[in-house]
Amino acid sequence: MNTDLTGRTVVVAGAGGGGIGTAVAAAVGAAGAHVVAVDRDPERLAPAVERLRAAGASVAPVVADVLDAADRAAVVAAAREAPAPLYGLVTVAGGIAAPYWGPTLDVDPGRWREVVALNLDYVAFLGAELARLIVDGGGPGAVVAVSSVSGIGAAPFHAPYGAAKAGLISLVRTLALEWSEHGIRVNAVAPGTIATPTSGAAADPGRDRAAVPLGRRGRPEEVAGAVLFLLSDLAAYVTGQCLAVDGGMSVKGAHLADDNTPVFVTDPAMRAAMRGGADRPEPSGSEASATAAEPPA
Incomplete structure (x- = not known):
């Protein structure tokens, strides 16, 4: 098995802008797929399409x-008219703009609905419309939804986005079961902090090192690689899953310091031993050593 998508059409929603969507379109195009590249902004879409064509990919903007x-x-019509059967859908379009951040105490219902529609609703609607086309064509198929670490953990001051991305993960699990009988796999990826034209480059490397166990922001191509895996036959037995592509952010608990050691371990010798900088301290008794290392209740 490999990542070859030759003879298949993949729709990428949110393909413009030079970020994750553009990287996904490039990855599936390089894997041999015919790409239906979708974006609402023609000026954002045009460079992505040029990049695909320059690389020799088949693309319909x-x-x-x-x-x-x-x-x-x-979009459905473009998929129906494609030179290869529709196989995949990747929903990258989404996000939350600066004016929509703020305390949930002050949330505006209209803005809440806008964020949820952009990050959750359309995935259900477009997904169902394209899945019907895959079913009518006899399948198989694969859908990959781009969620977020904000949908895995808490999302303070951007609650509608976090709620939508969490709902997206739930939707993925539900569709994976409903559509399995048709040979359609449904999965998600949850990016962490990714350096894109929208989010900006890593302007504060020190802060990134503290927040991300791998010590840096991710690249769009790294998210695209995970998406390509989930689309491909390498993931033929994977459905209903959410793969975090976050440098370890989602598994770093709040009880861990910047160096990933537990903040409740305060004994200098024990902390030094944890980091490999000293011999392990001799326990003075099982109860004493347990108390020194045990997190607060």
């Missing part, structure tokens, strides 16, 4: 707002 039913119909 579609300028469409995935929140609009008529525009989604145009």
Whole structure:
């Protein structure tokens, strides 16, 4: 088995802008897929399409707002008219703009609904519309939704985004079961902090090193690699899963310091031993050593 997608069409929603969507489109195009590259902004989409064509990929650009039913119909039409059977869908479009951040105490219902629609609703609608096309074609198929670490853990001051991304992970699990009988696998990836044109480059390397166990922000191509795996036959027995691509952020508990040692271990000798800088201290008794290392209740 390999990552070859030759003879298959993959729709990438949110392919413009030079970030994760553009990297995903490039990855599936390089794997041999015909790419239906979707973005609502033609100026963001054009460079991505040029990049695909320059690399020799087969691509059909579609300028469409995935929140609009008529525009989604145009995406389905492009998939139906593609030179290869529809096989995959990757939903990258989403996000939360600066004005939508803030305390949940002050949340605006209208803005809440906008964020949820952009990060959850369209995935259900476009996913169902394209899945029907895959079913009618006899399958198989694969869907990969781009969630976020904000959907795995808490999302303070961007609650609607976190709630939508958590709902997206739940939706993925549900669709994986509903669509399994049709040979359609459904999975998600949950990126952590990724350096994209929208999020900005790593302007504060020290802060990144403290927050991310691997010590840096991720690259769009690293998320694209995980998406390609989930689309490909390498993941033929994987469905209903969420793969975190976050440098370890989602497994770093709040009780861990910047160096990933537990903050409740305060004994200098014990901390030195943890980091390999000293011999392990001799226990004065099993109860005493347990008390020194035990986290607070």
